[in-house]
Amino acid sequence: MAATAPVGGKTVTVRVNGTTYEREVEARRLLIHFLRDDLDLTGSHVGCDTGNCGACSVLYDGTLVKSCMLLAVQADGASIETVEGLAEGDELNDLQQAFGAHHALQCGYCTPGMLMSATALLREKPHPTEDEIRKGIQGNICRCTGYVNIVEAIKSVGA
Amino acid sequence: MLLPEVGYARPSTVDEAVHVLASHDGARPLAGGQTILNVMKSRAAAPDVLVDLQDLDELRGIELAADGTLVLGAMATYSEVIASAEARARPILGEVCAQIADVQVRNRGTVGGNICSNDPTNHLPPLLVALGTTMTIASSAGERTVPAEEFFVGVYATAAGPGELLTKISIPAGKGDGFAAVTIGKDGTCIVSAAASLDGDAPRVVVGCVHGVPVLVRPDGADEEAVRRAVRGANLEPPSDVHASADYRRHLAEVVAARAVQRARTRRS
Structure with missing residues (x-):
């Protein structure tokens, strides 16, 4: 023992x-x-x-x-x-670029966690519905209240 | 955050786990850790030794026995229950597990941890009492089984004592079940919860968050008035806190019990 x-x-x-x-x-x-x-x-x-x-x-x-x-x-x-x-060499990956393009971050504090939750979701469901996206980031809080743009960014990658 | 100092053991069999649990006062099992680590952070408790159960494959299975009994290993995570084809033999289980917290917590949190922590606001204690579940507890003396209504003995306290380990959760076949809760935000902590099963001779309705242990009531019918009457008859004395007064919880107990039974009736028909 x-x-x-x-x-x-x-x-x-x-x-x-x-x-x-x-x-x-x-x-x-x-x-x-x-x-x-x-x-x-x-x-x-x-x-x-x-x-x-x-x-x-x-x-x-x-x-x-x-x-x-x-x-x-x-x-x-x-x-x-x-x-x-996440980045591919010196290039941000598609998800990271989508966060930028959709203004899915303001202060950026929640972003690392949001990106990992979105990564997990997109691996499991490559084309998630909006409801699935919202469920997927349910455990991540954004206090700039930018959820709409975060959801849009994830949706654009999964489209 | 820095936790209090703690010892760590990572046994590879249930026998080793119960040995180390029995050998150290203040040893506690570490299942998914989604409760106990927060308890340690808040200094509400400081176990001397954490016994990490992650290598105990014998606690991980989700199996359907020949007689239809669903046997969950105590280390089955909520996400595993949700994804399990076997667990759909009792569909309410996956449905309720999908309402617990968020993806991250569901990926780590375990059925055994949920019921052994017996926080009165947890989802699974009332549900498992309603479903007529049997718990299997191992110790160095061997195994014993305890019905769910005797397993929960007080706030944060269960029949699994020092040196003991919950290993299996056995749920009889059935499908006429329902669950309802009023929560703090979507999929948040329950303010009052209720589970119902109509599979036996008389409805089993169990109310959570109103007492140290789940409260089982047996209405004489499955209509709303019979359910409400039975809950009233239990003379509940729920706590008051920032989320709800005792009076409001008493009111909600009737409401969610009636909803749980209504959902169970829909499911059974």
Whole structure:
């Protein structure tokens, strides 16, 4: 049973946007802080820290999650995609360009999470209805109240 | 946010998990983490050890037994229930799971976590009582089963005690079910909820958010007046808070119970 003895921290191996990282982390460290502070991937934002706002959303083994609602130690062995992984080389991808074209961001704070939620949605449903788009970004709060333009941007990519 | 210091264990079998749960006072299972991590952030509780259940594949299945019983592993996520062809044997389950929070939470949150946290505002405790569910709990002493109406023992408290782990949720076959709630925003936290099942001899109607545990009432008929009378007869003493007064919750309890039964009648016919 030695393998299950509780530990205060451990070395984790996590693949993020195709790069493998190995770091020692405390058990209490949230995944969002691991990404931002340990890996310096500051694209994912901390908005509320309570699982409500979705600014920290990332893809975790292909599944949309809020990275403030996981521990970094849980992610040992996982593959994660963050907003930094969306661009194709130096070019913003179609979704990112659509956000610009449709003025789908004002302050931009929610944008990384919105982009990851839209990415997850479009992979599952390449041509989502407006209702499906609204359901898809239900876990992401925009306090500039720009939802209409965000929905339009996602719709334009899925058209 | 920095959480309180905590130990972490990641067992690979249920036997190992119940061993580590039993070996440490203050050890708590970590399922999807969508409740317990927030509880730790708010300092409402500080477990000494989190026992991560993610490698316990034996808790992940969603299976339909030969007699029609739907068996959910405690680690089945809401999204897995929604997508499961087997879970459509009891369609209300996927419908209610689709009303919980948002995509991200549904992808991580688990059926077992929802019921073991037994927050009175959670969707699944009243639903599973209405459906006549049986819980299977493992410990180093073996397995035991507990009917849902005995599983929920108080606010945040269930029959799964220290050193025990909920493993399976067994739901009998049926289809005449309904659920209704008044929530804070679409798919938000329930202010009052009700679940109903008309599959047995008399309707099973269960009201949530009005007591520490789901309240089961047995109306003598499935018409609106019988349902309202049964809920009134339960003499509910719900809490008052910023979202609703006790009087308003009492009123809503009758309303959502009647709606849940009406939806169940539509489903059954």
